[in-house]
Amino acid sequence: MSVAIEAWHISKRFFLGERNQRAFFEDVAAKTMDGVRRLLRPGGGSKGNSSSRYFWALQDVSFEISHGQTLGLIGENGAGKSTLLKILSRITQPTKGAVKVYGRLASLLEVGTGFHPEFSGRDNVYLNGTMLGLSRKEVRQRFDRIVDFSGLEQFIDVPVKNYSSGMYMRLAFSVAAHLNPEIVILDEVLAVGDAVFQKKCFDRMEEIMDEGHAAILVSHTMPILQRMSQVCMWLRRGQVEMFGPSHEVVSRYEKQTTQEVVSNLEKQTAQQQDATRSEPAARLCGWEVESKLSRNPHTIISGQERVTFHFEVELGAAVPTGKIAVSIADVQGLVLSTHSSELQQSKAGKFSLGLELPLLPVRPGEYILSCAISDGTHPIAFLRAIPELTVLEDGNGDGTGYHGVLNLPAKLSIR
Amino acid sequence: MAHPSSTEKAETAVAFAPRPLNGAKGGEKPRKPAYVVEADKPLSSHPRELWAYRELYLLLVKRDFIAAYKQTLLGPLWFFVQPFLASLVFMVVFGQIARLPTTDLPPLVFYMSGIIAWNYFSNCLSHVSSTFLGSGGLFRKIYFPRLIVPLSQISMNFLNFVAQLLVLFAVIAYFELSGRRIDIGPKIFALPGILLAMALLALGLGCLIASATVKYRDLNIVVGYTLQLWMFGSFVIYPRSMVPDNLQWLMNLNPMASFIECYRSSLFGTEHAQTQPAIIACIITFILLVAGLWCFTRAEGTFTDSI
Numbered sequence: 001m002s003v004a005i006e007a008w009h010i011s012k013r014f015f016l017g018e019r020n021q022r023a024f025f026e027d028v029a030a031k032t033m034d035g036v037r038r039l040l041r042p043g044g045g046s047k048g049n050s051s052s053r054y055f056w057a058l059q060d061v062s063f064e065i066s067h068g069q070t071l072g073l074i075g076e077n078g079a080g081k082s083t084l085l086k087i088l089s090r091i092t093q094p095t096k097g098a099v100k101v102y103g104r105l106a107s108l109l110e111v112g113t114g115f116h117p118e119f120s121g122r123d124n125v126y127l128n129g130t131m132l133g134l135s136r137k138e139v140r141q142r143f144d145r146i147v148d149f150s151g152l153e154q155f156i157d158v159p160v161k162n163y164s165s166g167m168y169m170r171l172a173f174s175v176a177a178h179l180n181p182e183i184v185i186l187d188e189v190l191a192v193g194d195a196v197f198q199k200k201c202f203d204r205m206e207e208i209m210d211e212g213h214a215a216i217l218v219s220h221t222m223p224i225l226q227r228m229s230q231v232c233m234w235l236r237r238g239q240v241e242m243f244g245p246s247h248e249v250v251s252r253y254e255k256q257t258t259q260e261v262v263s264n265l266e267k268q269t270a271q272q273q274d275a276t277r278s279e280p281a282a283r284l285c286g287w288e289v290e291s292k293l294s295r296n297p298h299t300i301i302s303g304q305e306r307v308t309f310h311f312e313v314e315l316g317a318a319v320p321t322g323k324i325a326v327s328i329a330d331v332q333g334l335v336l337s338t339h340s341s342e343l344q345q346s347k348a349g350k351f352s353l354g355l356e357l358p359l360l361p362v363r364p365g366e367y368i369l370s371c372a373i374s375d376g377t378h379p380i381a382f383l384r385a386i387p388e389l390t391v392l393e394d395g396n397g398d399g400t401g402y403h404g405v406l407n408l409p410a411k412l413s414i415r
Numbered sequence: 416m417a418h419p420s421s422t423e424k425a426e427t428a429v430a431f432a433p434r435p436l437n438g439a440k441g442g443e444k445p446r447k448p449a450y451v452v453e454a455d456k457p458l459s460s461h462p463r464e465l466w467a468y469r470e471l472y473l474l475l476v477k478r479d480f481i482a483a484y485k486q487t488l489l490g491p492l493w494f495f496v497q498p499f500l501a502s503l504v505f506m507v508v509f510g511q512i513a514r515l516p517t518t519d520l521p522p523l524v525f526y527m528s529g530i531i532a533w534n535y536f537s538n539c540l541s542h543v544s545s546t547f548l549g550s551g552g553l554f555r556k557i558y559f560p561r562l563i564v565p566l567s568q569i570s571m572n573f574l575n576f577v578a579q580l581l582v583l584f585a586v587i588a589y590f591e592l593s594g595r596r597i598d599i600g601p602k603i604f605a606l607p608g609i610l611l612a613m614a615l616l617a618l619g620l621g622c623l624i625a626s627a628t629v630k631y632r633d634l635n636i637v638v639g640y641t642l643q644l645w646m647f648g649s650f651v652i653y654p655r656s657m658v659p660d661n662l663q664w665l666m667n668l669n670p671m672a673s674f675i676e677c678y679r680s681s682l683f684g685t686e687h688a689q690t691q692p693a694i695i696a697c698i699i700t701f702i703l704l705v706a707g708l709w710c711f712t713r714a715e716g717t718f719t720d721s722i
Contacts, residue, residue, distance in 0.1 A: 014720050086719070090452055090459075090558040093716035098453040105449065113556040116478055118485045127478060130471040131557055 003102055004067045004183050004214035005088065010097035012058040012083050012238075057083040058094070058238045065231070067103070067182070070215040072229035072246055074222075074253055079235040081218055085109060085185055088216070103182030103214070106132060110187075112172030117161035121152060121171055124160055128175045142178045149200070150174035170197055177204045183214045220332075222250050223363075223404060251365065258331050258366040258388050282373050282381035285312040285350065289389065298387050302364045302407050303394040309355040311371060313383070319345050322380075325372045326355050328362075328389075330405075336362065343373065361408045364393045457712035459560040468559050475567035480574055494575055495582045498534065502527040505652055515653045520683060521590055524597065527583055529651035532678050535576040536613045536671060537642045542568035543621025544638050547629050547718050554718070561715040562708075565621060569614050576610070598684055605681040613674050616700040622707030626714035650675045655689075670696035 058080045065071045073081050086092045088099055089107030114131045115124045125146055129139035147156055150171045160168055186205055202224075209215045209228060219225045225232060225246060232249035234242040242249050288297035290308040300307050311326070325340035339355055353371070369385035394407075452458065459465075465472075484491050505526040509515045517525035543565040547554070550564050587597050628634045646652075649671040658666055666672045673688070673696035680688040 086555075087452055090450060091555060092719045093452060093456075093458060094454050096454050098451060100448040100451050102448050107558070110556045114553050116482060118482050119478065123478075127474050130468075130474055131553075131559060133559070136470045136474075 002067050003100075004065050004069070005102070005216075006064050006100045007088070008062055008098050010058055010061045010084070010087060010094045010099065011056060012080075012087065012092075013095040014055045014057050016053050016055050056238055058087075058235075060097075061235070061238075061240055062097075063233060063240070063243060065214055065216070067214045069231065070209050070217055070229040072225040072232040072249075073216060073218045073235065074220070074225065074232060074249070075235035075241075080238040081235055082109070083238075084235070085187075085216070085218065089185055101183065104133065105183040105185065106176070106179040106181035107185040108176045108187065109185070111176050112168060115160055115168070115172065118159055120159055121147075121156040121163070125156075125171070125175055128172065129179075132176070132179055133181075134179065142180075146174045146178050149177060149204070151197075166194065173201055177201070177208070180211075181213065183216075184208055185216045187218045222254060222331075226250055254331050254365050258368065261331070261333075261368070281316045282383060283314045283316070284371060284383035284385060285314050287311045287369065287385045294392070296390075299390045299392060300360065301394050302362065302391045303409065305359055305409070307357050307360050309357075309369070311353040311355070311385070312350060313353055313371065313373075314350045315345055315348050315373075318347050319343055319373065319375055319380070321376045323374045323376065324353065326353070327370055327372070328360075329368045329370070330362075331366055331368070333368075336367075359409070360391075361406050362391055363405060363407045364391050366390060458558075458716045459562075459712070464560050465562060465566075468563055471559060472563050472567050472570075475563065476570045476574070479567065479571040483571070483575075491578075494578055498527055498530045498579050498582065501530050505530070509652050515657065518654050518656075520597065521595060524583070524587060524590065524683075525679075526652065527586060528679060528682060529675060531576060531579040531583060532613070532675055533646050533649065533651045533671075534579070535572055535610070536617055536674075537646070538572045538575070539569050539614060539617035540621050540624075541638055541642060542572065543618055544624035544628065545635055546621070546625040547714065548632065548635060551718070554715075562711065565618060565625070565711075569618060573610070573614065599682065600684050602681045602684055606678070609674060609678045609681060612697065612700060613671070613678075615704050616670055616674070616696075619700060619702075619704030619707035622711040623703065626707075626710035629714050629718040645669075645671065648672060650679075654679075667692045667695050668699075670699045672696075 061080075061084060063071070073084070075081050083092075085107065086109070087094050088101065089105060089109065091107075091109075112128070114128055116127065119127070122143075125143060126136065126139050129142070129146075130136060134142075147153055150173075152167060152171055155163065155167065160171070163171070186208075205217075206228065209217075215229075217225065217229055219228075229246050231244065232242075232246040233240060234249050234253050242252060288310050289300055290310065291300045291304060292306070293301045293304050309326070313324075322343040322345075323340055324343040325338055327335050327338040329335045345351060367389040369389055371381075371383040371385070372379060373381045373383070484494075502523055506522045509526075510517065510522045520528075542549075546561070546565050546568075554561060587599070590597055624634060624638055648666070648669050650666075655663075655666065655672075655676055673692040677688040677693055
């Protein structure tokens with residue numbers, strides 16, 4: 001396999017703050033001082049970059065991908081993902097370091113840039129296609145496929161200003177999807193339109209990657225990343241936190257995210273309590289899970305049957321006619337399942353709550369458990385279980401991770 | 416290809432033992448990189464790249480030209496009416512009230528020829544200087560040689576100029592028919608060269624301003640204002656013969672004054688363009704062009720950095 005992209009020690013510095021008269025004179029003054037300093041002490045030290053008006057979006061990022069490989073890029077907002085993509089696609093220069101790109105690269109950071117509202121869909125396909133690096137002849141060859149994919153045959157000669165926003169995005173994605181580059185940079189948010197068209201977008205993205213091209217994929221949806229990319233890079237505050245096989249990086253990233261979500265919640269709860277300066281309405285003293293295969297009170301094995309959760313809750317006041325609900329959510333906050341029951345406690349104090357699940361078929365990862373208590377009409381407490389629930393691999397997999405959200409008990413047979 | 420699969424940061428760094436940038440590594444990488452993005456080097460420096468994007472350039476010219484006509488109320492008519500109206504106003508203000516002479520030409524032809532040439536230059540300059548502000552959104556998303564945009568703007572303005580020149584010829588034909596002789600001699604073959612010089616001046620100066628607007632946005636307002644004042648020093652409304660001798664040197668420093676003089680001279684032969692100012696104008700244009708392109712290639716790589 002030949003190299004597709006090589007990146008050496010890329011760093012990128014941004015300027016924060018306003019450009020105004022003062023900034024202008026400061027610039028001039030700084031440049032002059034710099035020149036004087038260099039005159040007095042030749043070769044002595046670079047610019048004193050103590051200024052807090054600068055911000056390093058990327059610091060010393062190096063990596064390499066080959067043709068046929070897909071690199072997943074993960075990280076919170078502001079971790080430097082977009083900056084990295086912009087440097088790779090030649091939109092901005094790094095402050096330090098260099099990138100070498102082997103082969104034609106198409107970077108789809110946004111679809112539909114450069115569309116002109118006054119022009120027809122047909123003209124815009126040509127305009128956008130040439131802007132993305134195709135020749136007019138190449139656009140002509142792809143034109144029928146593009147229009148076919150967009151499903152806009154009837155409207156192709158109508159000015160795009162008369163398109164609905166959905167139609168506009170569909171046409172734009174269709175152009176982008178037919179570039180046939182050797183290296184492609186994709187952002188997950190590109191999947192546009194209604195559910196049917198979105199499915200088509202994802203299928204097409206997979207096709208592009210299967211065509212043996214190198215790809216860089218940005219996504220916040222871990223199952224998609226695991227399915228589509230072999231290697232992952234996790235960026236954190238502009239630095240490479242981790243680089244390696246997708247399933248390893250993704251599981252570490254998920255664990256980290258869960259911990260941060262939980263600690264943020266703890267902070268919030270603490271602040272709220274400080275603000276009200278009153279006793280909490282309820283407290284979750286502890287929890288554990290009982291299962292056959294795992295000894296750890298906060299861990300289960302994926303794919304096993306029957307788990308029982310025990311929660312110990314302390315009420316600050318009596319709740320004569322209330323409700324209590326337990327929910328299980330994944331790291332992204334998607335609630336997987338909620339179970340509720342009547343709550344009739346005539347006095348304050350501790351009680352124990354049990355939740356028995358004959359089946360918890362989730363893939364390995366971190367999950368957040370929580371209890372919500374209401375007095376019948378208003379919610380009075382929302383309790384998060386600490387630590388989070390860890391679901392481990394069952395050892396039957398090949399270690400490359402699980403695809404999908406669920407890990408259902410199943411048997412596949414051929415007749 | 417061995418891939419770094421280590422999971423620790425420290426190991427990752429070791430796994431990427433960086434090779435020398437331009438160090439040849441035998442037969443391992445026979446391909447040349449499609450491009451290299453490097454700190455302190457322009458993003459697109461090679462003229463060959465501009466050529467590769469010629470089709471985009473043509474489409475952009477077409478787009479801007481058609482869009483300009485589609486968006487105006489009077490459509491294409493506006494381009495023909497506008498210099499005509501301006502000439503009439505100038506005829507009254509400068510011809511009848513201020514009583515400025517217009518060489519041997521009928522005032523309408525004198526003013527109109529000046530106005531369309533000045534419009535051509537000033538539109539080129541203001542469009543080129545707003546390259547980064549106007550197309551910034553596009554530049555933040557798609558790569559193509561940035562110089563394509565100012566070049567296509569200049570070409571579009573050239574097409575507009577040609578359309579207006581045809582109107583001027585129609586006016587001249589009217590005067591000819593009514594018995595007034597206006598000589599159009601072989602000198603007219605110099606016209607394309609003069610128009611090119613104006614375009615290069617607008618490109619060079621425009622690129623300089625465009626690069627500066629990346630840091631100081633309000634510069635664009637200054638451009639519009641300056642262009643209005645600049646016209647009064649550029650022989651649009653009066654010929655060189657009106658300028659007193661002690662101010663001639665000042666006019667020589669204005670390349671547009673000389674270019675407009677040459678332009679009228681090549682069209683009608685009524686003014687005799689002087690060689691010395693023309694050479695000075697060409698030198699100034701060349702210096703501005705080199706400086707402008709240099710600044711532009713430096714600005715295109717970092718213009719997204721100021722938030």
